[in-house]
Amino acid sequence: MRYSETHKAETNQRILKEASERFRRDGIGATGLQPLMKALGLTHGGFYAHFKSKDDLVQQALRVAAGNLEASTTELFAKDHPLARFIDVYLSTDHRARPDLGCPLPTMAAELGQRGEPSPITDEVVRSRLNSLEGTLSGPQASEQSVVILSALVGALMLARSVADPQLSDHLLQTAQHWLKQTFSAETV
Structure with missing residues (x-):
């Protein structure tokens, strides 16, 4: 049975959406192609009608995650x-609980860096976030401050997701949130 081009495009988008969420939630290495395709009711062999390799899927899924982040x-x-709103949303318990729908930096970027496979899409995400943050700040150190803020946000979220103690996790989020907002209140928070 031959499918229409729209069917193929829709299937491609379904695969990218699912992969983007699974990569952010479970990690790239822990996401197997066979379970991914099975979850969508597709065959493992059908994967190659859409993507050259898992690395190709990773790059395209990262692009989807970046687009979702940009839109939100x-x-x-x-x-x-x-700035205050972004800090509150980024370091929220909802963002901590839903990595599949959140920023790709705490999960995908860390894994890509650890694997020695940095991505130009990660560069785009980082630059975009830095530009947005810098735009909320004033003064000659706005560029440096945006780096500190983004690093603290990503790091605090990674730590909060990695600890078993819920109180410690909340403490990490709340402390980073409070410190960032207090430290940068003179700018525009």
Whole structure:
């Protein structure tokens, strides 16, 4: 049975969405192609009709995750007190609990770096977040401050997700959130 081009494009998007979520939630290495395809009701062999390799899928899924992040933060940065809002959303218990729908940096970027496979898409995500953060700051050190803020956000979220003690996890999020907002309140928080 031959499928239409729209069917193939829709299937491709379903695979990318599922892979993007699984890579962010479970990690790249822990996400097997066979379980991924099975979850979508597709065959493992059908994967290669859409992607050259798992690495190809990783890059395209990272692009999807980056697009999702951009869409969700563009609106956030257009509102009043964008830095405070971004800090609150990024270090929220919801973001901690839903890595599959959140920022790809705490999971995918760490794994790609550890594997020695940095991605230009990660560069784009980092630059975009730094530009957004820098745009909320003022003064000659805004560029450096945006690096510190992004690093603290990603690091705090990674730690909060990695500890078993729920109180410690909450403490990590709340402390980083409070410190960042207090430290950068003179700028625009």
